[in-house]
Amino acid sequence: ASACPVEVPSEYDFGIGKRKAIYVPYPQAVPLAACIDPQACIGCARCAEACPADAVRLEQEPQDIKLNVGAIIVATGWQPFDATRKEEYGFGRYRDVITTLQMERMLNASGPTKGEVVAPSSGKIAGSIAFLQCVGSRDQTVGNPYCSRICCMASLKNAQLVKEKYPDTDVTIYYIDIRACGEGYEEFYIRAQKLGINFVRSRVSGIQEGEDGRLSLLFEDTLTGEIKRAKHDLAVLSVGLEPDSNAEVLGNLLGLSRRPDRFFEIAHPKMRPVEAHIDGVFIAGCASGPKEIPISIAQGSAAAAKAVKLLHRGVLELEPTSAYVDPEKCIECKLCVDICPKKAISAKSPAYVDEAACKGCGSCAAACPVDAIDMRFFSDQQIMAQVQAATEVKREFPLIVAFLCNWCSYGAADLAGTSRIQYPTNARNIRVMCSARVDPSFVLEALRRGADGVLIAGCRIGECHYRDGNYQALQRVNVLKGVLEKVGLDPGRVKIVWCAASEGEIYAQDLREFIAELKEMGPVGTELKKRKDGEHPEPSARSEEESRKP
Template sequence: IKKKPRYVLESKCKGCIEECARVCPIEVPSEFDFNIGLRKAVYIPIKQAVPMVALIDPKSCVGCKLCEQACPADAIDYTQKEEEIEFKVGAIIVATGWQPFKAERKEEYGYKKYKDVITNLELERMLNSSGPTSGILVRPSSGKIPKKIAFVQCVGSRDEQVGNPYCSRVCCMAAIKNAIIIKERYPETEITIFYIDIRASGEGYEEYYKRAQDLGIRFIRARPSDCGLRIGDCGLDLTPNLRYEDTLTGEKCQENYDLIVLSTGLEPHPSAKEIARLLNLPLQNNRFFQVAHPKMKPVDTPIKGVLVAGCASGPKEIQVSIAQGSATASRALGLLAKGEIELEPSIAEINKEKCIGCKLCEYLCNFGAIKVRTKNKENRIAELSELDCVGCGICTAACPSNAIQLKNYEQEQILAQIKALHNKSEFPLILGFLCNWCSYAGADMAGISRIQYPTNIRIIRIPCTGFLDIRFVIEAFNQGIDGVLVAGCRMGECHYTTGNYHAKTRMEVLKKILKYVGFDERRLRVQWISASDGPKFAEIVTEFVDELKSIGEIGSELV
């Protein structure tokens, strides 16, 4: 970890920032106040900072050393250098948070072009008693209290144009909260909230929404098209106006406002992409970290020992972030309390004599368990980290030189099970390759529930559909199997992140090959089943049996 120099000794500083800041001649925009307030070159980032220790901003400091002379604790140290600190850890919690959407990307609203167009976070700092205006709401252009205010929702959220189709979840209630605060402090203020949908789904949220309406806050279902400046009798003035269409009435309007507040959405922290690369963590389509399972493992990642909390995994309310923080702390404590690591019994094994160093396994492994090392100019060998391997088997099916085997699921074992079905006892005979986590559990559920379905299917349990080599399917047809069912977790729910996607691609290619050589491609069926889908499994088997009866025995279509 890189620790940047603070230029202040933590062991000596008492947090009495007034002594240092009083003599500092430099003032720059405050990042914490979103640049609407000022700070000194020596400062404490926030009033609740932990530790309560000052720091010197090297970019704005002019080196006058007045703070060093004024500091009663002799805590200033200009000789500090950047440090690299190494930790040995048993668990990692990723809690990188979020960053606000850059409102200037929505040029139609005139942010940074018109002074009286601000963001919701700038408004938050204005309303805060410790903020730059000491809690007094003012128009940045004039310093006067605004009489008419508009909130524009979903700026940078639910917007395909900026690449953020998701809802940021907190903006609706944050706008309503701020509107109520303003209305209670300045009862004569006219407040309008422009919304797409008000999503007040949390505990007490609907009542809070109703309270805002009772206070006279106006809600208009519209997404304003643009913002301009009012043209008065004396020409252009500084009052912004909004043009919009009320989608409930169909009325097109244009109104002037003293202050326009843009409710900006939540985006992933800039460090997310680099952290994902370092820790081999997958990202969602919205660029936030992906959890192992949204319902069963909401704070786990696919990488063992790496947990995720708060908005690192997506926009969420404060109470959810607090709950996730507690959950990750508990999970991490559980990992550390064991004192030892449990390895998967079924992990990959690389035959270095067969490995050709093609790097395909390294590319496909979502968990960073395989790295191809260069032994010399002509020899590259794949090496496996047993601690990182989760036993999905995706690499074994992809290896072109058959150099990787999965312990307890060796190729010979699977082929032996297939060959055992050579003597057909009924027609049609189906061989099912079912993933260990969902589809096999779905078949179990059908049995436990005593759901009736044909006995024509024989099942081989595999760790993941991504493990399934097309050679196993071809061998099944060679042994006279009439149909093959490949069933795995539903898309987006694979316990190994992308295993079913790889299986889908491979089976689609195999279907084309079957069709090319003259077989009916319907003999190969691919389905996605959850662990609770017992009735669906029974229905699939029944339909498949009927379909194969209409096709005929394997090879009949070649005659």
């Protein structure tokens, strides 16, 4: 690197330091080897001439490497919010406006300023420093309403380091809320106050550079309601955490879903905090959202342990309830590819189901417009046979055919029975793996054969075992209600409810309410008879309300 004549801004120093075109990315790099920046290299070959080991290969080309793996750990980390998006703070225009990460490198003895906290415009020690919190976090205007979790403590740490090194320096932290909620964090906050660091509850509205070269901050003190100005030599923007720029590409490659904040979604925030919805894929650290270093370390250890456990078994246990495609029926519409929550279906000719990845929710089978997909268990034929058996004899009114999700509502119905919870016997329960498995043809067949109503019960919204099966079921039911209304049947004859496996009483209450609603409507076909006789019955108020649900 010493032989290289080219210097460019260092990414490791976040632009406030320089590096050569050939460089070691950072002191702890693994492997500890130099690399060449092709954008900066001028091809002079001085590095190759200076290398005693003849290790520099200027003609080396990029390589694609294929690996067969049994598990994947996604630990893509984060990237800092681009402070230039907050134009009112002047980052990129005013040299003395820097970010927290640049301050970190300043404070480091091996950093570009050798540990001295200076104003970049003058190179002199900063006598007054302002820390601005929540830059790019808790901010709807930039699309980041979430808290980045580490910013408060990072500023408290840097402010204390400055105060300990320069006791006479004026240090002020402009904050919305100080969120010191980790172990020992509150004590750390109190220590900062005792060191004489000033805390002003506000959000700075703008920064301007005065004629004297100092920075002027305009802000409202939200504790007093006063609009104030303050001058500082250096302003430090506490930038938030955003997903890595390559996260979207990787997510599409692995079939991972992302949350509204663009971080990767985990299978369950409590029970499966490091697992993706795709088996064999684990997520650790800030790939799944902003978090502190101790939590990232714990998640990394957990993900590694789960990966080792998976690999140590040597075999995979597959669900026998997987889907399969009838190649003679498939029209290659790719609807199944888009709808599969596990990304187990490939858009080949015809569509292909990876049975190792399929978990048997049945959503694809219910969505296929030509019935080209079926399940090895809980098949269309099996479910239709149960519908026919349930409606063969009608001994009570109203007769209800109930499709219950295997993971939640079926357990709730079972719990209601074992707990001696009293509820009517009008329902004929049919177990399905997921509420999304309920094909509209099952519902129509039940009504055609004389069922007075059809109940679909799934997991609570947001708690689906297959991630979003209940959303898909809700969408199909809303469409189906419109079809029923057009043919003259009350759309209220189809009802969808949600309950957890532990909520037997809620299931029983939902069933009682549905029975009461069906008794008001009368036996199935009553609407058609009234229409034939010249009457125009209005749909039930409850069904109208449900049809407006998203």
